Amino acid sequence: MFTASTRDPFIGCADDQERHCAPPTHRPRLGFLGVGWIGRHRLQAIAASGVAEVATLFDAAPEGLAQAQALAPRAEVAESLDALLAAELDGIVIATPSALHAMQAEAALSRGLAVFCQKPLARDADETARVVRAAERADRLLAVDFSYRHTEAMRQIRALVDDGSIGRIYAVDLVFHNAYGPDKPWFRDVQRSGGGCVIDLGIHLVDLALWTLGFPAVQAVSSRLYAQGVPLGPRPQVVEDYAVAQFGVAGGATVRLACSWNLAAGRDAVIEAVFHGTRGGAAMRNVRGSFLDFEAERFDGTRSTVLAAPPDDWGGRAAVQWARQLASGAGYDPAVARVMQVAEVLDAIYGR
Numbered sequence: 001m002f003t004a005s006t007r008d009p010f011i012g013c014a015d016d017q018e019r020h021c022a023p024p025t026h027r028p029r030l031g032f033l034g035v036g037w038i039g040r041h042r043l044q045a046i047a048a049s050g051v052a053e054v055a056t057l058f059d060a061a062p063e064g065l066a067q068a069q070a071l072a073p074r075a076e077v078a079e080s081l082d083a084l085l086a087a088e089l090d091g092i093v094i095a096t097p098s099a100l101h102a103m104q105a106e107a108a109l110s111r112g113l114a115v116f117c118q119k120p121l122a123r124d125a126d127e128t129a130r131v132v133r134a135a136e137r138a139d140r141l142l143a144v145d146f147s148y149r150h151t152e153a154m155r156q157i158r159a160l161v162d163d164g165s166i167g168r169i170y171a172v173d174l175v176f177h178n179a180y181g182p183d184k185p186w187f188r189d190v191q192r193s194g195g196g197c198v199i200d201l202g203i204h205l206v207d208l209a210l211w212t213l214g215f216p217a218v219q220a221v222s223s224r225l226y227a228q229g230v231p232l233g234p235r236p237q238v239v240e241d242y243a244v245a246q247f248g249v250a251g252g253a254t255v256r257l258a259c260s261w262n263l264a265a266g267r268d269a270v271i272e273a274v275f276h277g278t279r280g281g282a283a284m285r286n287v288r289g290s291f292l293d294f295e296a297e298r299f300d301g302t303r304s305t306v307l308a309a310p311p312d313d314w315g316g317r318a319a320v321q322w323a324r325q326l327a328s329g330a331g332y333d334p335a336v337a338r339v340m341q342v343a344e345v346l347d348a349i350y351g352r
């Protein structure tokens, strides 16, 4: 079911553009679809980079729009999704409730617009494949906001794994516990969110493990999902708030992950990705329960060396990277197809 693939050659365009990105050929005009919490954050990051123009905004609710207009006073406001897609744009940034992403991304791509979409790109692997195919067909740049890849901590760890200095990775342990859980009701409605903590948080863990290991083929996914302490069966129709999962990858490594909402974690959040290799280890961890501050360490026997520490302004990097690629004239980037493997693992975790 899961295909082996070669290592993603494209990392860190935003901060390493000399090496990876062609020079900008124009300043793309962007539309922002969904300007709630994360939509406004990514809007600010792109605006601050100066790479693209924040041209048009659309949101179904007035509150977010008013706040976004304050951030981008020169942007026009579209009356509908159709009006947004008909505006003269080069691309759109999607940050609406998760179950809408695939339909909205496909609509934009089929109109010839590039798309930067929040995770998850879609609710399952079939929907994900449809969006990726739409991007390929239209030859338009599609990227997904796997934002944690862009923390300095994970960049350092991936470099360490890549250069072989901690040996062959044989075990990966990842956790993402959000002790508050999401504060918007749509996250807890499976029709609007597509699922609970796995599609919200676990998706980042699956992506981080596979991205760091170079997207090896995945085997033997097992999982257990819970809602308020009660185990759920396959294809749950309610959102899970605790999940554990395990899978193997080609080359022999075992990946174990756990994620949750509203866990009594003793702090705001616990976010970790630990890689055990035959010659050493490395770990990325959030600092003092923070959602934003991360450190990375390398382990050699009982010795540890700091690889990265706060401050690190990582949240908007994926968005700015996409905008830079767009500004340099990039069309479809095959690297996005990796998202299908992540979606397949999530399907298996959900028992689909």
Ligand SMILES: NC(=O)c1ccc[n+]([C@@H]2O[C@H](COP(=O)([O-])OP(=O)(O)OC[C@H]3O[C@@H](n4cnc5c(N)ncnc54)[C@H](O)[C@@H]3O)[C@@H](O)[C@H]2O)c1
Binding pocket: 033, 034, 035, 036, 037, 038, 039, 058, 059, 060, 061, 064, 081, 095, 096, 097, 098, 100, 118, 119, 120, 145, 146, 147, 148, 184, 200
């Ligand atoms: N990449 C990350 O690390 C990361 C972090 C947080 C959130 N996210 C993702 O971002 C997305 C948004 O999350 P959020 O916390 O900003 O949610 P939010 O509820 O704050 O924002 C969603 C916005 O979409 C608008 N909206 C709803 N239906 C719409 C429609 N049909 N058309 C246009 N606008 C519509 C809402 O009015 C709201 O302003 C989610 O998919 C979430 O998973 C990703």
